[in-house]
Amino acid sequence: MRVLSGIQPTGRFHWGNYFGAIQQYIDLQTEHEGFYFIANLHALTTIRDARELQQLTWDAALDLLALGLDPGKATLFVQSDVPEVSQLTWILMTCTPMGLLERCHAYKEKKARGITADAGLFTYPVLMSADILAYDANWVPVGQDQVQHIEVCRDLATSFNHHYGEAFVLPEARLLSDAAKVPGTDGEKMSKSYNNTLAVFEDSKPGRKRIMRIQTDSRPMEEPKDPESDHLFQLFRLFGSEQAIQEMADMYRQGGFGYGQVKQALADAAEAYFAPARDRRAGLAQHPDTVRDILRAGAKRARETAAEVLDRVEQACGISAPRNAG
Ligand code: ADP
Ligand code: TRP
Numbered sequence: 001m002r003v004l005s006g007i008q009p010t011g012r013f014h015w016g017n018y019f020g021a022i023q024q025y026i027d028l029q030t031e032h033e034g035f036y037f038i039a040n041l042h043a044l045t046t047i048r049d050a051r052e053l054q055q056l057t058w059d060a061a062l063d064l065l066a067l068g069l070d071p072g073k074a075t076l077f078v079q080s081d082v083p084e085v086s087q088l089t090w091i092l093m094t095c096t097p098m099g100l101l102e103r104c105h106a107y108k109e110k111k112a113r114g115i116t117a118d119a120g121l122f123t124y125p126v127l128m129s130a131d132i133l134a135y136d137a138n139w140v141p142v143g144q145d146q147v148q149h150i151e152v153c154r155d156l157a158t159s160f161n162h163h164y165g166e167a168f169v170l171p172e173a174r175l176l177s178d179a180a181k182v183p184g185t186d187g188e189k190m191s192k193s194y195n196n197t198l199a200v201f202e203d204s205k206p207g208r209k210r211i212m213r214i215q216t217d218s219r220p221m222e223e224p225k226d227p228e229s230d231h232l233f234q235l236f237r238l239f240g241s242e243q244a245i246q247e248m249a250d251m252y253r254q255g256g257f258g259y260g261q262v263k264q265a266l267a268d269a270a271e272a273y274f275a276p277a278r279d280r281r282a283g284l285a286q287h288p289d290t291v292r293d294i295l296r297a298g299a300k301r302a303r304e305t306a307a308e309v310l311d312r313v314e315q316a317c318g319i320s321a322p323r324n325a326g
Contacts, residue, residue, distance in 0.1 A: 003032045003174075004137035006039035006079060006128075009056040010046050013063050014197035015270075016182040016190035019238055024141060024176050026068045034074030035135050035302060036064070041079045041086070041127060045120045061291055063201060066281035077298035079131065084306035088130040089123075091313060092156050095163070096126050100152060105145070129153035134306040136169040147173050164316040168309075182238065183231035185214045198235075200274060201281060211267045216259040224255035232262050239269035 005025060013022065025036055038060045040053060047053045057078060069076055079085065101107065104125050110117045128149050132140055133156075140150055150173035157168035181189060184196025191197070198210055214232055219225065227233040227249040237245050248265065251257050284291055314320040 001032045001138045002035065002136060003028050003139045003141060004035040004037075004132060004135050004171075005141050006037045006042070006131055007060065007064075008039045008043045008046075009053070009060040010043050011056070011192040011197075012059060012202075013067075013200045014182075014190055014192065015200060015235070015238065016184070016197070018067065018200050019182050020143060021141075021176055022064065022067055022069075025074075026070075028141065029070060029074040032139070035077075035137065035305075036069060036074055037077050037079045037082075037131070037298075037302070038064075039079045039131070042124060045118070045124060058291075061295055062281055062284050065284055065291065065294065066277045067200070068277070071294045071298060075298045075301045076294060077302045078295055081295070081299035082134070082302050082306050084303060084310045085127070085130045085134050088134050088306070088310055088313065089127045091317060091319075092126050092130055092133070092160070093123060095156060095160050096123075100155060101125060104152065105148060125149045125152040126156070129156050132171050133157055133168045134309050135302065136305065136309060137171045138169065139174045140171050141174045141176050143176050147175065160313075160316075167313045167316040183234055185210065187215060187231040198270075201278060204271060207271070208267045211270070212260070212263050214263060214266075221258050222255050225252045227252035232259060232266065236262065236266045236269065239266070239273045244269070 003025075005021070007017070007021060025034065028034060038057055040057045043053060043056070047056065061076070061078070064076060065071070101122055106124060107117050107122050110121060125148075128146075129152060132150070132153050140153075142150060150171065154170055157170055161168055161170075184190035184194055185198065186194070186196045188194055188196060199207070202210070214235075216230075216232060230252065233248065233252060236248055240248060244265075248262070311320065
């Protein structure tokens with residue numbers, strides 16, 4: 001199966017991104033052919049500062065490699081390095097009913113909040129469809145919020161195929177595990193839009209400080225507590241060993257502990273967990289040419305596939321001469 005997914009470089013990766021998406025991409029790369037890209041064209045709809053976007057794109061590449069995305073197994077590239085995707089976007093746009101895009105939530109939500117959307121945000125799902133269709137992807141691992149966009153992609157591919165003949169492979173959404181819905185420092189879902197994130201690659205001191213500031217309830221220390229309903233425990237569970245999790249749960253049920261103690265244990269566990277990735281990242285940062293080579297090789301591989309698909313599609317819809325025409 002060819003597995004493909006993109007992640008936007010709109011902020012530094014947080015624990016939610018790691019456990020909810022990146023870790024699962026990394027697991028998939030061993031058994032499947034993986035195409036993973038940094039969606040900088042999509043990020044253009046939110047990041048309007050050139051240097052910031054460039055920096056975040058670079059950081060995303062270093063982060064993904066450091067966290068275990070293996071360029072020997074999967075193809076890692078930057079979205080904009082494959083111009084065929086933008087060409088394909090236009091072709092798909094000509095088969096996209098306005099109504100289909102008007103129903104898409106990213107646009108609908110902005111409009112409901114009175115924010116004027118640009119055409120980039122409105123046509124965002126078409127670019128996303130081109131991302132997927134350009135590589136004949138079979139499976140697209142995404143979070144629940146992106147499932148609607150995969151449906152749009154399937155609709156566009158189906159109607160193109162119906163009209164012009166079978167040019168596109170129909171992709172399927174693979175829902176990323178919900179078990180890893182990571183809570184943020186306020187107990188709500190961790191998200192950069194809620195400013196409640198804990199970054200994967202944060203220096204130890206500020207990282208620990210943020211952990212120590214995680215909001216907790218004000219029940220007395222003696223009172224036994226239910227670990228399952230506590231977001232601090234849910235965070236600890238991401239990192240602790242089976243035994244450590246069990247011991248922590250027992251401590252909750254018995255009561256007589258302070259949240260400060262749990263936070264210290266969480267900070268230690270998280271630091272130990274990400275230490276190897278942090279070392280790898282520091283190593284990669286010292287060798288930017290190696291990272292550039294990896295991205296270049298990834299883009300080359302991705303372009304080869306995208307060019308083949310684009311050729312197929314252009315022939316199907318009559319904007320390039322059939323190969324054997326005189
Ligand atoms: P954010 O909500 O911070 O803007 P994104 O929407 O860019 O994050 O998410 C990128 C990926 O990370 C998506 O696949 C999403 O499902 C996953 N993800 C983000 N936050 C969480 C979370 N708190 N728990 C689990 N997965 C998450
Ligand atoms: N829109 C996705 C998100 O915000 C990122 C993305 C862009 C993507 N193109 C994609 C995901 C293609 C899967 C397939 O998370």
